[in-house]
Amino acid sequence: xxxxxxVGVGAMGRGHLEVYIRLMEEDPSIKLTALCDxxxxxxxxxxxxxxxxxxxxxxxxFSRFHLYADMDAMLDQEPxxxxxxxxxxxxxxxxxxxxxxxxxxxxxxxxxxxxxxQCQRMIDARNRSGKLLMIGQxxxxxxxxxxLKETVENGSLGKPxxxxxxxxxxxxxxxxxxxxxxETRSGGCLLxxxxxxxxxVNWLFGLPEAVSTRGxxxxxxxxxxxxxxxxxxxxxxxxxxxxxxxxxxDMKFQMRFRQNFERxxxxxxxxxxxxYPNGESSYVPDLPADNGYYRxxxxxxxxxxxxxxxxxxxxxxxxxTIRIAVAERESARLDGEWVPVK
Numbered sequence: 310x311x312x313x314x315x316v317g318v319g320a321m322g323r324g325h326l327e328v329y330i331r332l333m334e335e336d337p338s339i340k341l342t343a344l345c346d347x348x349x350x351x352x353x354x355x356x357x358x359x360x361x362x363x364x365x366x367x368x369x370x371f372s373r374f375h376l377y378a379d380m381d382a383m384l385d386q387e388p389x390x391x392x393x394x395x396x397x398x399x400x401x402x403x404x405x406x407x408x409x410x411x412x413x414x415x416x417x418x419x420x421x422x423x424x425x426x427q428c429q430r431m432i433d434a435r436n437r438s439g440k441l442l443m444i445g446q447x448x449x450x451x452x453x454x455x456x457l458k459e460t461v462e463n464g465s466l467g468k469p470x471x472x473x474x475x476x477x478x479x480x481x482x483x484x485x486x487x488x489x490x491x492e493t494r495s496g497g498c499l500l501x502x503x504x505x506x507x508x509x510v511n512w513l514f515g516l517p518e519a520v521s522t523r524g525x526x527x528x529x530x531x532x533x534x535x536x537x538x539x540x541x542x543x544x545x546x547x548x549x550x551x552x553x554x555x556x557x558x559d560m561k562f563q564m565r566f567r568q569n570f571e572r573x574x575x576x577x578x579x580x581x582x583x584x585y586p587n588g589e590s591s592y593v594p595d596l597p598a599d600n601g602y603y604r605x606x607x608x609x610x611x612x613x614x615x616x617x618x619x620x621x622x623x624x625x626x627x628x629x630t631i632r633i634a635v636a637e638r639e640s641a642r643l644d645g646e647w648v649p650v651k
Contacts, residue, residue: 311613314343314387316380316404317395318351319484321418325395326369328603332610339610343387345377348485352376380404384411391441391613393606394418397485398501399494402427409438416609418445420504421627423496425635428628435624443609443619444627446508447601450608453582454509454601456594457568457575461513466586467571469514469545474506477535477552478562480528490531497532499524499641500634503551505564507637508630510540510547516629517541519649524641527554538637541647 329341377383391414517540524533535552573586640648
């Protein structure tokens, strides 16, 4: 039996909650027993507002869970095996350390933390506890991005030559104390939303030599709200864009990529992946139906069960993602000057 406590039941937490409800139906060895959130309104059977269509929309019967407003109280009273932290970014390091030091496995939402130094504290806590800690960089488990990773590694289209990765949508509002729009607590668009594509660039190609970023601020206090970055890799062109300040009434969240290779390209747009081999007809590969939110949690629970290490999203790699993002922020402050990744 793996007994789980979920900390944070906002929009993303609601998405996690739906996954656990499904997992409990599929696997009787998984038991979500407790929920924790500082805002009691979260424990109402209303829809969430996650930007991925179809996620966080279910009506939830919260009476089936033990409810808490404080994680310490939950850890004191609940016999748990793991906690899932879906909380503001500035709390990731201290809450993960606390849970690990109590002998619990920890799944923590992205980004890993606000600084590489805080990330290292989390790694140190993992090391001394002997428990598992994984960061929810969900694109590493998203079928379209997994297929891209496979194409990069197997060389079926030759070496990668040029890549473009983007996401954009509306400004996140309605969070507890509006923490998303406080750069000191969330890192702004750069660390909260753009971090997905930073992590993908890191996962596919490793650390770049340097980055050049231009960014703008639209919401006072929120840091960078829209940005574009170029990554320096030998023999390859890689760029990303992000914008969470598009607030038109009919604007929907978008994520997409285009990756060129010596012998073709792989393109993801409108939630559809297409492979374009040079000189041949394009095709749409068969992919798993489940999204990355389900597949990352299933993966983590399986690693608890089989005792194997976290291979797909090791902490040292997700810490490196933060190293890249910190260099991007410094470059933006320098109006696009190249900044080495340290």
